[in-house]
Amino acid sequence: MKKNLILAGAALAMLSVAAEAKLPPLSDEAKAKAAEAAAKTAHAGKVSGYQLCLSMERVAKGYYEQAKKAGKETKPATATPPCADPGPFVYTPPAPAAAPGAAPAPAVAAAPAAKK
Numbered sequence: 001m002k003k004n005l006i007l008a009g010a011a012l013a014m015l016s017v018a019a020e021a022k023l024p025p026l027s028d029e030a031k032a033k034a035a036e037a038a039a040k041t042a043h044a045g046k047v048s049g050y051q052l053c054l055s056m057e058r059v060a061k062g063y064y065e066q067a068k069k070a071g072k073e074t075k076p077a078t079a080t081p082p083c084a085d086p087g088p089f090v091y092t093p094p095a096p097a098a099a100p101g102a103a104p105a106p107a108v109a110a111a112p113a114a115k116k
Contacts, residue, residue: 032093039091046086053083 026034060076067074 035093036091040089043086043089050083050086057083 064074064076
């Protein structure tokens with residue numbers, strides 16, 4: 001019984017590898033969408049980091065105000081940089097690369113000026 005399960009699992013593993021190998025390469029449009037999605041995800045990470053920074057500053061400010069009211073003068077151990085707002089999401093797609101195998105355009109040399 002266990003031998004049949006192992007054989008069935010091995011067969012499924014080989015079929016999944018074979019199916020994966022037959023996938024076509026991504027089109028340029030799909031690559032562009034994937035790059036944009038990656039840029040959106042990176043921007044979302046920056047926004048969440050900014051929001052976390054703001055909330056930590058609010059908590060620290062409240063802590064220091066309460067400590068001051070209680071008569072305990074405390075100061076931050078280290079200076080922290082201000083929170084940097086990432087701004088709105090702006091995506092500029094990269095310039096399309098030249099087709100593989102295409103020769104670059106030849107540089108045209110300027111003709112020497114005629115002397116008079």
